[in-house]
Amino acid sequence: MAAPSVALIQSLAASSSSSPFRKSRFSAGSSISGRFSSTILFPGSPRLSLRLTSRTVDARRRSGRGARAAYVSAPSADFESVSKRESSSDDFSPASPAALSWGVIWSLITRHKLRMAAACGSLIGGTACTLAMPIFSGKFFQILTGSISEPLWRLLSQISFLYALEPIFTIIYVTNMTIIWEEVMANLRGQIFRQILIQKVEFFDRHKVGELTGLLTSDLGSLKDLVNDNISRDRGLRALSEARFLFIKDCTVCILFFLSTQLAPILVLLMVAISGSVGICNLILTVDSALNVSCGLWYKRYASLNQSLTLLPCINCKLAVLTCNDMFMPLTCSAIFKRSTIPAFLSHSMAQANISDCATETFSAIRTVRSFAGEKRQISIFRNMVLAYQKSGIRLGLLKSANESLTRMVVYISLMALYILGGSKVKTGELSVGTMISFIGYTFTLTFAVQGGVNSLGDLRRTFAATERINSILSSAEIDVPLAYGLEKELQTNEADVDLSLDNGGLPTKKAQGISNHSMSALRSTSGGCSLARSGDIHLEDEQLLFADIYFSYPLRPDVEVLNGLDLTLQCGKVTALVGPSGSGKSTVVQLLARFYEPTRGRITVTGEDIRTFDKREWAQVVSVVNQEPVLFSVSIGENIAYGLPDENVSKEDVINAAKAANAHEFIISLPQGYDTLVGERGSLLSGGQRQRIAIARALLKNAPILILDEATSALDTTSERLVQEALDHLMKGRTSLVIAHRLSTVQNAHQIAVCSGGKIAELGTHIELLAKGGQYSSLVGTQRLAFE
Numbered sequence: 001m002a003a004p005s006v007a008l009i010q011s012l013a014a015s016s017s018s019s020p021f022r023k024s025r026f027s028a029g030s031s032i033s034g035r036f037s038s039t040i041l042f043p044g045s046p047r048l049s050l051r052l053t054s055r056t057v058d059a060r061r062r063s064g065r066g067a068r069a070a071y072v073s074a075p076s077a078d079f080e081s082v083s084k085r086e087s088s089s090d091d092f093s094p095a096s097p098a099a100l101s102w103g104v105i106w107s108l109i110t111r112h113k114l115r116m117a118a119a120c121g122s123l124i125g126g127t128a129c130t131l132a133m134p135i136f137s138g139k140f141f142q143i144l145t146g147s148i149s150e151p152l153w154r155l156l157s158q159i160s161f162l163y164a165l166e167p168i169f170t171i172i173y174v175t176n177m178t179i180i181w182e183e184v185m186a187n188l189r190g191q192i193f194r195q196i197l198i199q200k201v202e203f204f205d206r207h208k209v210g211e212l213t214g215l216l217t218s219d220l221g222s223l224k225d226l227v228n229d230n231i232s233r234d235r236g237l238r239a240l241s242e243a244r245f246l247f248i249k250d251c252t253v254c255i256l257f258f259l260s261t262q263l264a265p266i267l268v269l270l271m272v273a274i275s276g277s278v279g280i281c282n283l284i285l286t287v288d289s290a291l292n293v294s295c296g297l298w299y300k301r302y303a304s305l306n307q308s309l310t311l312l313p314c315i316n317c318k319l320a321v322l323t324c325n326d327m328f329m330p331l332t333c334s335a336i337f338k339r340s341t342i343p344a345f346l347s348h349s350m351a352q353a354n355i356s357d358c359a360t361e362t363f364s365a366i367r368t369v370r371s372f373a374g375e376k377r378q379i380s381i382f383r384n385m386v387l388a389y390q391k392s393g394i395r396l397g398l399l400k401s402a403n404e405s406l407t408r409m410v411v412y413i414s415l416m417a418l419y420i421l422g423g424s425k426v427k428t429g430e431l432s433v434g435t436m437i438s439f440i441g442y443t444f445t446l447t448f449a450v451q452g453g454v455n456s457l458g459d460l461r462r463t464f465a466a467t468e469r470i471n472s473i474l475s476s477a478e479i480d481v482p483l484a485y486g487l488e489k490e491l492q493t494n495e496a497d498v499d500l501s502l503d504n505g506g507l508p509t510k511k512a513q514g515i516s517n518h519s520m521s522a523l524r525s526t527s528g529g530c531s532l533a534r535s536g537d538i539h540l541e542d543e544q545l546l547f548a549d550i551y552f553s554y555p556l557r558p559d560v561e562v563l564n565g566l567d568l569t570l571q572c573g574k575v576t577a578l579v580g581p582s583g584s585g586k587s588t589v590v591q592l593l594a595r596f597y598e599p600t601r602g603r604i605t606v607t608g609e610d611i612r613t614f615d616k617r618e619w620a621q622v623v624s625v626v627n628q629e630p631v632l633f634s635v636s637i638g639e640n641i642a643y644g645l646p647d648e649n650v651s652k653e654d655v656i657n658a659a660k661a662a663n664a665h666e667f668i669i670s671l672p673q674g675y676d677t678l679v680g681e682r683g684s685l686l687s688g689g690q691r692q693r694i695a696i697a698r699a700l701l702k703n704a705p706i707l708i709l710d711e712a713t714s715a716l717d718t719t720s721e722r723l724v725q726e727a728l729d730h731l732m733k734g735r736t737s738l739v740i741a742h743r744l745s746t747v748q749n750a751h752q753i754a755v756c757s758g759g760k761i762a763e764l765g766t767h768i769e770l771l772a773k774g775g776q777y778s779s780l781v782g783t784q785r786l787a788f789e
């Protein structure tokens, strides 16, 4: 087959830049035959490609239906050139959709229109009550001093009506806001969890468990607190609605002017001058952070490339804020906030995530910690993290205290001005005591509202920092498209799960996630995969024979080629043993067969069909993997055996039969709660052999045609091994099996033995053939006889 034309690939790649995918390209799959292939790259997956050959495109044109899709890898020249183009042009490509944006939150909020209307109405009602109170207080003193001749009982009944009404408005407001926000947060948590779950496996290699759980707990927690902490009086929207005095049309200012045209301007000027430095700085910082969250990625990309900044309104907006920020900040004592608050919030939440990470790691590996007497070390690591958290907490506290004291200064200076100016006017008889009392009441209302507003802006910034963290982790991540597609399809077909549907709730839709129905519709169904796997061989090979078979590097170590031209056929219904030195790539083969990763070059086929033509959830039904350390979930034994199968498809008899076949039934029924016994975290309440037999029962019940045993018996003692081996023999019957083992007894009866060395298959044959050959296998048996036995 001819090598593809790089120039053609590049020109076609350029012409395809308007594709909805992150990067699209066309490559000349076979220029000699005149065929062309369009290779569409999925977002963030430069190596996973979908090729439509001209023949299938023609067929599609003719039939008007979707062409059969076959995944292929790009040839090296084409691959490298396009990779280069991709990395160089990456800055021009749109950023990954933000996992959490204001649009998403707004779309979730607007689902509750009635509640929103009730909350807004009660907010206005409550604010009106609050603002009316000082007038009545003033009137009260005027009646007492005899300035006005209104009956006291009438005023008192008006006041008591107001006092009764305000809490009712508050209840309606707080209840509705709480319900709306709790629902929004529950939705967001579910969506972010799902978003994490559909990332590629390398995402989980890259991020620590604590970091990811931190997103769902502390980071989303600060978003939750934003509303929960700010729906009380004098905070959040209540404060803002009362503190709108900064705008000339504000009703509070109107009331102040109505009360005294002499005192009002002085008071307003004073408050604007003093609180402005705090409030405006906070406001600018908050808007700045908000824009960072919503358009930060765009801004960074375009600003760094000196692109026209008029391209996007949000960028202009962001720049205007930055300019304003830069002009304003040096003039105020709050300049400190600009450089320090957001990083302070960010480093504080990072420190918190590190603490949770360290705790998770320590507790989940508690037996290892004990066995190495590692408590002191863990305490010291934890202490360092706590100290870092403490340091960032203090820094944040200092910033908060500066913020807090500035706003308090506003209150006291305003009051002092009022006492001095108002007092002298009351003395000269220009102002009544009642008006003065009302004024003092409003001053308190306004100043505390300003303070509440400023505090709320602080909370907002904390939330923006958390949102930025969530987005920085999830926006750079790569969704496992074939998995996400399969999951969504499955959720949509099951009506009961409609609430779990991927695009439910406004988080990035499948389009934004890069899931294309068009390309994915070509994926095959499980039943197809299972029947193919039952009837044909599995090949790990290169699809165009340009390279020697499968090549693979782990995404986190792209420079190290772990599989280096591996060529292997797993014969249908037979057992293939894979042996070889440690680190030679045996488990990597398993990871590729299970499709945790995709080959860099080459492909895996089942009865000639590329396994990438199956969506990943469906492929999961085709392959069963039993590992050395089977992971059980902290539910009952019965639920663990039935794990992964739809509830309605599993009867108790099925579970018991699988357990019997796996030699597990006897020990299960000897436990006090039998099949309802809880296994503890990761199955820690069971022995290694018991865990393994439950894992085998789980695999038996799954009944997948391809079975992979990766050192499944190596951690067991002789008695357990015998029981497990019997169960495994039962499990392997009639299945295409790949067995990785260090023990000779496990591998010598295999139909074929493959020796993996340096990422390739060095030798292939039966035990007798390989011994007779006197090559690597026989020396492995000779030198590592003890290890095998």
Ligand SMILES: Nc1ncnc2c1ncn2[C@@H]1O[C@H](COP(=O)(O)OP(=O)(O)OP(=O)(O)O)[C@@H](O)[C@H]1O
Binding pocket: 205, 554, 555, 556, 557, 562, 580, 581, 582, 583, 584, 585, 586, 587, 588, 589
């Ligand atoms: N997730 C990963 N990211 C980066 N490199 C990895 C990853 N997993 C394994 N490797 C590396 O890939 C190489 C092959 O590992 P693999 O687990 O396939 O070896 P193996 O033959 O199964 O070894 P063993 O017999 O000791 O289990 C090793 O050098 C290993 O360090």
